[in-house]
Amino acid sequence: MRIGIFICHCGHNIKSTVDIEGLKGHFREMVNIACVEDYPFMCSEPGQALIKSSIERLGLDRVIIAACTKTLHQDMFKNLVRDAGLNPFLLRRVSIREHCSWTGEDKDKNTKKAMRLIRAGIYSSAHYEPLEEKQVEVNKSALILGGGISGMSAAAFLARAGMDVYLVEKEDELGGHVRRVGDVWPIRERGRDIIEGMVKELKTLDNVHIFTSSRLVSFGGSFGNYEAVIKTKDGEISITAGGVIVAIGFTAFDPSVKPELQYGVDKRVVTTLEFEENMDDLPLKEGSRVAILHCIGSRDDTIGRPYCSRICCINAIKTGEKIKNHIKDSYVESFYMDVRSHPRGGEEFYEDTQEKGVLFTRANISEVIPEERGVILRGEDTLLGMAFEREFDLVILSVGMSPSKDNHEIASLLKITLDKDRFFLEAHPKLRPYDTALKGIFIAGTCSGPKDMEESINHGRASAVKLYGLLNLGYAFIEPFVAYVDPKRCSGCRMCEQACVAKAIKFDDNLHIVKVEEAACMGCGLCNATCPSSAIALRGYKDTMIDDEISALTEAV
Amino acid sequence: MAESIKNKNIEIVGFACSYCSFKASEMAGSLRMKYPEGVKLIEVPCSSRVDPAFIIKALIEGADGVFVAGCHPGDCHFIKGNYYTRRKIAALKEMFNAFSIDGRLRLFWVSASEARRFVDKVTDMYNNIKEKKK
Numbered sequence: 111m112r113i114g115i116f117i118c119h120c121g122h123n124i125k126s127t128v129d130i131e132g133l134k135g136h137f138r139e140m141v142n143i144a145c146v147e148d149y150p151f152m153c154s155e156p157g158q159a160l161i162k163s164s165i166e167r168l169g170l171d172r173v174i175i176a177a178c179t180k181t182l183h184q185d186m187f188k189n190l191v192r193d194a195g196l197n198p199f200l201l202r203r204v205s206i207r208e209h210c211s212w213t214g215e216d217k218d219k220n221t222k223k224a225m226r227l228i229r230a231g232i233y234s235s236a237h238y239e240p241l242e243e244k245q246v247e248v249n250k251s252a253l254i255l256g257g258g259i260s261g262m263s264a265a266a267f268l269a270r271a272g273m274d275v276y277l278v279e280k281e282d283e284l285g286g287h288v289r290r291v292g293d294v295w296p297i298r299e300r301g302r303d304i305i306e307g308m309v310k311e312l313k314t315l316d317n318v319h320i321f322t323s324s325r326l327v328s329f330g331g332s333f334g335n336y337e338a339v340i341k342t343k344d345g346e347i348s349i350t351a352g353g354v355i356v357a358i359g360f361t362a363f364d365p366s367v368k369p370e371l372q373y374g375v376d377k378r379v380v381t382t383l384e385f386e387e388n389m390d391d392l393p394l395k396e397g398s399r400v401a402i403l404h405c406i407g408s409r410d411d412t413i414g415r416p417y418c419s420r421i422c423c424i425n426a427i428k429t430g431e432k433i434k435n436h437i438k439d440s441y442v443e444s445f446y447m448d449v450r451s452h453p454r455g456g457e458e459f460y461e462d463t464q465e466k467g468v469l470f471t472r473a474n475i476s477e478v479i480p481e482e483r484g485v486i487l488r489g490e491d492t493l494l495g496m497a498f499e500r501e502f503d504l505v506i507l508s509v510g511m512s513p514s515k516d517n518h519e520i521a522s523l524l525k526i527t528l529d530k531d532r533f534f535l536e537a538h539p540k541l542r543p544y545d546t547a548l549k550g551i552f553i554a555g556t557c558s559g560p561k562d563m564e565e566s567i568n569h570g571r572a573s574a575v576k577l578y579g580l581l582n583l584g585y586a587f588i589e590p591f592v593a594y595v596d597p598k599r600c601s602g603c604r605m606c607e608q609a610c611v612a613k614a615i616k617f618d619d620n621l622h623i624v625k626v627e628e629a630a631c632m633g634c635g636l637c638n639a640t641c642p643s644s645a646i647a648l649r650g651y652k653d654t655m656i657d658d659e660i661s662a663l664t665e666a667v
Numbered sequence: 668m669a670e671s672i673k674n675k676n677i678e679i680v681g682f683a684c685s686y687c688s689f690k691a692s693e694m695a696g697s698l699r700m701k702y703p704e705g706v707k708l709i710e711v712p713c714s715s716r717v718d719p720a721f722i723i724k725a726l727i728e729g730a731d732g733v734f735v736a737g738c739h740p741g742d743c744h745f746i747k748g749n750y751y752t753r754r755k756i757a758a759l760k761e762m763f764n765a766f767s768i769d770g771r772l773r774l775f776w777v778s779a780s781e782a783r784r785f786v787d788k789v790t791d792m793y794n795n796i797k798e799k800k801k
């Protein structure tokens with residue numbers, strides 16, 4: 111065996127808490143090691159060239175890359191190994207960054223841990239075998255869940271790029287929340303007009319199939335050929351789509367969760383969303399006194415909403431400005447924790463609005479007390495440290511974004527994950543903010559956390575571009591990690607057949623043993639752990655591989 | 668071989684499901700969360716891949732503790748692999764109980780987003796075993 115070990119410094123990320131020279135010395139002593147190399151960044155071009163030339167020059171038959179975790183750069187490293195003439199399944203990634211240099215501070219202990227982890231990689235890869243990925247054709251089409259601005263933006267991009275798009279919206283019309291926003295900041299247009307423009311464009315594209323009043327009811331398949339059943343007004347339809355974009359948006363926070371605000375009890379307490387929908391319906395007249403409350407349903411641990419919703423400060427400012435502009439002699443006071451007017455132009459807008467006469471008071475509001483003459487706000491001015499009570503004619507709650515009600519249902523249908531706040535979780539918060547853990551399933555817009563329109567549109571388009579890039583290749587590789595049976599060992603007890611959830615194991619009545627239908631096998635390995643005769647094994651995770659990893663982790667270094 | 672580590676450090680071998688707990692451990696690393704270096708992971712596609720023999724082997728070879736970490740009930744990527752895991756671990760624990768070593772085996776449910784929970788679970792297990800070993 112000719113094993114090559116490539117240790118990455120990752121700049122200082124690994125090098126500063128792992129002794130690279132120590133590792134190199136240790137592994138040079140081991141048998142079967144053809145080379146031990148290190149480099150500041152293995153993923154850089156020179157790093158890649160080092161790996162490739164070593165494979166070619168030394169005729170390596172195993173490549174161990176000790177660097178970041180295998181979720182990152184895996185395709186790139188696999189292609190590199192393939193280009194160098196080695197089967198990519200003889201590559202082993204060892205995570206000495208996410209699982210070692212970043213989780214421990216003691217250099218000596220980290221170095222010992224890295225030694226064991228790399229040994230585990232070496233021992234287990236000794237049992238690796240060259241595997242072939244099956245190439246399958248992909249269906250150049252996308253299923254988009256949610257017809258808000260993010261889903262529509264993704265749909266428009268993909269359709270113009272020539273893909274079939276199935277856009278599924280649960281309400282009876284497209285548009286989501288933007289349709290309800292009367293005055294879109296900063297462009298000051300009606301949300302409905304923006305949406306109507308987009309709908310019109312989508313309707314001119316005959317490869318866009320819009321399903322309103324519809325929802326996803328079942329989901330399966332794999333990248334390139336996902337199978338979905340959509341329940342529409344006219345019954346159920348089945349579609350095959352190459353990829354999926356989840357864009358089911360948010361739910362506006364329901365302030366009745368906080369009874370002290372009297373929302374839903376007193377008509378003089380309303381939300382910014384109701385204000386946007388119809389300002390004229392509200393009891394506003396010359397000289398009205400209006401209070402606006404920031405951070406309703408945001409930055410509030412007591413109700414499980416610790417995050418900032420990013421849009422509600424601007425909404426509060428916009429609301430104050432609008433009342434000041436339209437209602438003569440009005441008195442508008444905005445009560446905030448901090449003013450986070452972060453989008454471009456937000457800070458200037460905040461200053462202009464103050465100049466127009468909207469008063470901003472830093473306060474904690476403890477209670478809203480409805481009285482006949484007016485609504486009393488009771489709270490504490492947190493700059494002056496003084497308690498106050500003030501009377502208003504109208505209280506407007508600047509509501510934040512809560513996760514969509516359907517997040518859990520969609521997450522479990524698609525088998526993707528939600529984060530701690532119940533928004534959809536991205537594969538990596540910085541490097542892969544559009545991807546989920548599943549190939550070809552992307553997230554877009556506010557379903558992955560609060561965003562304004564600009565951010566939602568960008569997110570939708572970016573996910574569309576990424577999906578397009580994947581599907582446009584026209585083919586996909588299916589991981590060859592499926593189960594297989596050793597006919598000489600199988601006793602025909604059929605225990606694996608009973609266990610297999612995917613029903614991928616079939617009993618052969620003539621031979622009295624089982625066989626695996628590879629296309630149906632999900633690759634879980636349950637059968638492998640069930641078989642009493644060690645006759646069925648999961649490729650890539652065979653007993654010998656795991657056994658030897660255990661040995662590597664428990665032996666002394 | 669195993670003797671030399673046996674008495675010095677606490678060594679824990681964890682089997683982590685690639686869809687959830689392993690992802691959580693990656694996130695814990697990215698967020699620079701710290702946990703004892705004695706905790707080392709073996710990635711498995713699903714917690715149901717874990718053969719009880721692996722657990723016994725790890726203990727015999729000198730590990731002070733073994734854990735299996737999978738997706739929360741109902742969230743298994745392979746539909747219900749984790750229910751099989753739960754059954755297997757319960758049976759194994761019963762057996763370990765007879766030898767008073769049941770504290771050396773744990774099963775946790777940790778989703779991909781629960782980096783903090785992952786770190787808390789492994790640290791707690793580590794501290795617990797360390798306490799007993801004193």
Ligand SMILES: Cc1cc2nc3c(=O)[nH]c(=O)nc-3n(C[C@H](O)[C@H](O)[C@H](O)COP(=O)(O)OP(=O)(O)OC[C@H]3O[C@@H](n4cnc5c(N)ncnc54)[C@H](O)[C@@H]3O)c2cc1C
Pocket residue numbers: 255256257258259260261278279280281284285286287288291293294295296324325326357358359360361362382383384386421425509514516520554555556557561562563564566
């Ligand atoms: C009061 C208020 C004022 C705002 N003002 C501004 C502003 O001035 N400027 C600005 O930039 N942003 C503003 N925003 C933010 C803006 O509304 C969001 O950025 C935008 O709506 C996000 O779009 P989205 O597509 O992600 O989500 P959504 O608009 O929520 O759209 C999601 C869509 O998915 C559908 N859906 C949900 N569940 C399912 C399901 N299971 N199956 C199928 N479809 C489903 C929904 O019906 C909806 O149509 C405001 C928000 C609020 C609350």
Ligand code: SF4
Pocket residue numbers: 595599600601602603604605606607623624640641642643644645646
């Ligand atoms: S469990 Fe093992 S021995 Fe029994 S039928 Fe399946 S492969 Fe054959």
Ligand code: SF4
Pocket residue numbers: 592593609610611612613614615626630631632633634635636637638648
């Ligand atoms: S690996 Fe899982 S899906 Fe495949 S045959 Fe075995 S039990 Fe069935």
